[in-house]
Amino acid sequence: MTDNFERYYPSVRTRLLGWLRIFILALSLAGVFYILMFYIFDAPTEKNLRRENEQLRSQYSVLNRRMESALRVMSDIQNRDDNFYRVMMQMDPIGKGQRLAGLDNEKRYRPLATLSDADLVTRLTRNMDLLDRQLYAQSISFDELRSYAGREKDKLAHIPSVLPINMAEYTMSSGYGYRRDPLYGSVKFHEGLDFAADTGTPVYATADGKVEVADRQKEYGNCVEIAHGYNYMTRYAHLSEILVQEGQAVKRGELIGRVGSTGKSTGPHLHYEVRFKGEPQNPVNYYFMDLTPDQYAEIIQAAENAGHVMD
16 A cells, blocks of 8 residues: 555446436436426416417407308308399309308318317318308309399389388387287287378388279278289278278379278388288398398398287
């Protein structure tokens, strides 16, 4: 044994193990730091990204709800187009294939599966494509209807399409459908609309035609019935005065009588009916010529809510 200092040289294996321990310790510390920074203490950038993602998700949800609402409105328009406008003009309805053409290509949505919130984004995109296609098909349909109406001006002139009484001069008393009879208390089908108005309020023909009835008709009281051709007929009941004669030709908007309370009636009003091939129709479907969209929506709501039958 001597007092001389001898330098120690660790083996390669020892040095490798030492470096490995340092690497593992550094990696562990880095993992802890990552967890603290990104899961417990968000970095400013991470916070902004999370907030933006939440805002985008919320906006997607709002857009999707609005899109679904628009599709419901579009469905109502299509139903009216197929089951009223085209029936009225005696045209064939548009087939489902025409309205949905080109929407069966699933390949266009596959790239969306890789995005975050893929289900929400895909559903929104599908709805946008559906609305876009249906709007296009509906615009084509309206163009066809306009073209057909231009060729069929005589038919259009003979289809009831305006109010029989000035909008400012009545209150909607009863709508179309099952209502309770005001005198007998029983429930029966009300085949027209009741317009409550002052006695003497003018009543107008709603389309060109020929007067078939201008006389007193039991429960209808003083009544005018006009045959318009093309399988349409209108009835105006409980009049105080009849201002036309049987066999007389009348034009849309021509004065034919005045509001009264004759026949089976609980007060002055006009009972108005539209019939096609002898079957009663809901008159609110026939006010497409002289009303704004807001006025039309107001009349529909009033007719649905009104339940005070006056005859």
